[in-house]
Amino acid sequence: MKVTRALFDDVMAPNYNPAAMIPVRGEGSRVWDQEGIEYVDFAGGIAVNSLGHCHPAMVAALNEQGSKLWHLSNVFTNEPALRLAKKLTEMTFAERVYFANSGAEANEAALKLARRWALEHHGESKNQIIAFKQGFHGRTFFTVTVGGQPAYSDGFGPKPAAVDHAVYNDLDSLKALISDNTCAVMLEPLQGEGGIISPTNEFIQGVRELCNQHNALLIFDEVQSGVGRTGELYAYMGLGVTPDILTTAKALGGGFPIGAMLTTKDIAASLKVGTHGSTYGGNPLACAVAEAVLDVINSKEVLDGVKHKEQLFRDGLNAINAKYHVFSEIRGKGLLLGAALNDKYQGRSRDFLVAAVAEHLMCLVAGANVVRFAPSLIISDEDIKEGLARFERAVAKVVQG
Numbered sequence: 001m002k003v004t005r006a007l008f009d010d011v012m013a014p015n016y017n018p019a020a021m022i023p024v025r026g027e028g029s030r031v032w033d034q035e036g037i038e039y040v041d042f043a044g045g046i047a048v049n050s051l052g053h054c055h056p057a058m059v060a061a062l063n064e065q066g067s068k069l070w071h072l073s074n075v076f077t078n079e080p081a082l083r084l085a086k087k088l089t090e091m092t093f094a095e096r097v098y099f100a101n102s103g104a105e106a107n108e109a110a111l112k113l114a115r116r117w118a119l120e121h122h123g124e125s126k127n128q129i130i131a132f133k134q135g136f137h138g139r140t141f142f143t144v145t146v147g148g149q150p151a152y153s154d155g156f157g158p159k160p161a162a163v164d165h166a167v168y169n170d171l172d173s174l175k176a177l178i179s180d181n182t183c184a185v186m187l188e189p190l191q192g193e194g195g196i197i198s199p200t201n202e203f204i205q206g207v208r209e210l211c212n213q214h215n216a217l218l219i220f221d222e223v224q225s226g227v228g229r230t231g232e233l234y235a236y237m238g239l240g241v242t243p244d245i246l247t248t249a250k251a252l253g254g255g256f257p258i259g260a261m262l263t264t265k266d267i268a269a270s271l272k273v274g275t276h277g278s279t280y281g282g283n284p285l286a287c288a289v290a291e292a293v294l295d296v297i298n299s300k301e302v303l304d305g306v307k308h309k310e311q312l313f314r315d316g317l318n319a320i321n322a323k324y325h326v327f328s329e330i331r332g333k334g335l336l337l338g339a340a341l342n343d344k345y346q347g348r349s350r351d352f353l354v355a356a357v358a359e360h361l362m363c364l365v366a367g368a369n370v371v372r373f374a375p376s377l378i379i380s381d382e383d384i385k386e387g388l389a390r391f392e393r394a395v396a397k398v399v400q401g
């Protein structure tokens, strides 16, 4: 059967609009399409391919586990899940782990746990969840409602109740909403989809203090910022603020679907037998791959490398901007970077993305005004250089109209 982009429109639900070319193979930070054209990958599958494509450690883990045991359900536990959970608890503040298959599912578990915990310890009236405008937490109905982009949650009928939104980096807006009826405050410690927005120190510390004052759980959604992305294993480690619940996914599986919710022993206690679950969550294949990913990333070499590569990106993007004057700022942390378009190019981030593909470079957008880069955490310096050269040609094309 001949597979073409045209087939997409014939057989797929129309909720995506993928590029014209179809990638068929990847190695490291290079990808090839059906025609054999080679692309540099600065997108990383939306901050997922943390070790690039087909990293030997991941392939080995997949092959080994793939010929041993794929799936059991949670009627039985398994060795890879227990090993991975043990490592996650050793590497973070957490003492207990719940496995899911995606970021949204990890967040769904976090939100349900927060509600259960509040009900059990404080009663029915403590049910308010506060999140932030422009935040993104996934596409299930609860998580999309907690996310701060009504465009994603409107039009599906009545939403889960008692969810309010404050303004990111505006402590007063949170103060105006929070009370002893707040059960949880949820945020990304570096907003991704919302435009690559870092929290200020004052804000993130203030959020923690307000949660303490009102006995509300602080949930960090590290689905995008976690697993080495910022140059720390988790972004919270670089902020000096520890959450009560943390969710992780994307880079954790390096391309194999997995998500996890991490928390303390006391809070986890509210998730009693039968209160929540997942058929696939914690399956041996996913956990074996994630363990291999985590082993490679949680090293000084890789994490220091992320900081070094961030500088290469910043220098390269600043040099492009000095020539073409398209960005107002380069922001973000580690290898989650955003080039924010200046006034002249407002609303045109997709034009840059399309021009980049034409120059054989894969990158991302974060809203209409930011070009986003989330490459492999071990992308080589040469691939960064080559990708930036292609990006410069794309920028030149957009500027020339």
Ligand SMILES: *Cc1c(COP(=O)(O)O)cnc(C)c1O
Pocket (backbone or CB within 6 Å): 101, 102, 103, 104, 105, 107, 136, 137, 138, 139, 188, 192, 193, 221, 222, 223, 224, 225, 249, 250
């Ligand atoms: C991508 C993302 C999610 C959703 O993850 P899925 O695996 O697509 O469900 C949730 N939160 C953040 C911060 C994300 O970037």
